[in-house]
Amino acid sequence: METTHYIRISPEVWVSFGQDPEMIMDWLLHVHAQGRDTYDTLTLPNISHFQKVLGQIEVYIDGDDTYNLEMAAIGEELIVNEEQAVVVGILTPQLLHIVKDALGAFTKEDVADMAFVDHDALDDVWLKWTSLQHFCEAAAERDELVLIYYE
Numbered sequence: 001m002e003t004t005h006y007i008r009i010s011p012e013v014w015v016s017f018g019q020d021p022e023m024i025m026d027w028l029l030h031v032h033a034q035g036r037d038t039y040d041t042l043t044l045p046n047i048s049h050f051q052k053v054l055g056q057i058e059v060y061i062d063g064d065d066t067y068n069l070e071m072a073a074i075g076e077e078l079i080v081n082e083e084q085a086v087v088v089g090i091l092t093p094q095l096l097h098i099v100k101d102a103l104g105a106f107t108k109e110d111v112a113d114m115a116f117v118d119h120d121a122l123d124d125v126w127l128k129w130t131s132l133q134h135f136c137e138a139a140a141e142r143d144e145l146v147l148i149y150y151e
Contacts, residue, residue, distance in 0.1 A: 003151050006042040006091075006135055007031060008144045014090075021078060024088060028149050042135040049121055050128045053114045059102045061094065072099050073132070075148055091136070091146035100136035103129060 007028070017023045031041070044050065054070035061067060075089030091099060108126050115125050139146050 002047075003043060003045040004047055005032070005149050005151070006044075006132070007147045007149075008040040008135070008139045008142070009147055010142075010144055014145050024078070024147070028088065028147065032149075032151075042131060044128050044132065046124075047128060049115060049117050049125050052116075053111055053125060053129075056114050057102060057106075059098050061098060067095075067098070069099070069102050072102070073148075075146070089148040091139075091148065093140070093143065093145065096136055096140050096144075096146060100133065100140050103133040103136065 017027070051070050054073055055068055057069035059067045059069050059072055072095055073091075075091040075095055078088045078090060106129075108122075111126055111129055112122050115122055117125065136146070
C-alpha cells in the first residue's frame with residue numbers, strides 16, 4: 001500500500017459495473033494506464049505516517065458501529081483480480097460523509113499531536129490530510145462514490 005489512489009465516480013457509472021469485479025478491475029486498470037491527474041483522481045503516495053494518524057481515530061456510524069478512520073478511508077473492501085493482488089475499496093455515500101466530517105474535525109495541531117513525526121513529515125501528513133478532505137467534500141457535493149485501489 002505504498003500508493004493509494006482515490007477515484008470519484010457517479011452512481012450511474014457504479015450501477016453500470018453491475019457489481020462485476022472483473023469489469024471494475026478492467027476500468028481501474030484503464031484509468032491507471034491513462035495516468036489521469038484530474039479533479040476526479042487523487043493519488044497519495046508513501047502514506048504510512050498518514051495511515052498511523054488515521055488509525056488512531058474512531059468514528060461512529062448511526063451511534064452503534066465503530067469504524068477506525070483508516071478502515072473507513074479504505075471503504076468496504078472488494079477483492080478483485082487476485083492474480084494481480086489488487087484490493088479495491090468503495091467509499092459509499094454514508095462512509096464518504098463520515099470520512100469528510102471526521103477529517104474536517106481535526107486541526108493541524110491535533111494531527112501533529114497524533115503523528116509523532118518531525119516537522120517535515122508533518123507537513124506531508126497534513127498535505128495528504130487536507131487533500132483527502134477536499135477530495136471527499138467534492139465527491140459528497142456531487143453525490144458520487146469513491147473507488148480506492150493500491151499499488
